[in-house]
Amino acid sequence: EAQVTQNPRYLITVTGKKLTVTCSQNMNHEYMSWYRQDPGLGLRQIYYSMNVEVTDKGDVPEGYKVSRKEKRNFPLILESPSPNQTSLYFCASRWGRGTDTQYFGPGTRLTVL
């Protein structure tokens, strides 16, 4: 089954404790993205990647890191989480830049205390 997976689905942590949210897709997509979604603010892109070892900032990259060492994986790293990073996070992937449909993972609900 074609899908985007994320882990963990739910996470409660404390300020300053490094964490990684994993994302994996099995569709051989080149483009992958991370979004956060907050009430009233919609989906905001954090980082995106156009291929292995090619990543770039989205609209709200501060406080986040990503890597793309393999085509299928695109982890999101919070080196020192803060309460304002409490949010619902989505990983997504698609074939390319053009007219392609984007597929979303199930989401990770993160709470930083």
Next chain:
Amino acid sequence: QKEVEQNSGPLSVPEGAIASLNCTYSDRGSQSFFWYRQYSGKSPELIMFIYSNGDKEDGRFTAQLNKASQYVSLLIRDSQPSDSATYLCAVNIGSGGGADGLTFGKGTHLIIQP
């Protein structure tokens, strides 16, 4: 700065009626347009995409695109309570634009009243 605008709602529609959702975009270079449905706490799922001016129908859903006026709309016929969700409009400017080319609106919250 490319923008995609949607009325946040809530838009309340009686069951069985037609729900009309609208989206405007700022970048004339936009090439493809998507409607996603998102239930609370869940991930967005694609309902329809449209590339050419005019109407595109898929079951109870019709997407309408007018590039000259820079708007895209989604009509839902015979609305059902299960259609109650937030609908996200997404616009792809294809090559030549910044970032990865895909911009989402903030969504319209649709409520179908039984």
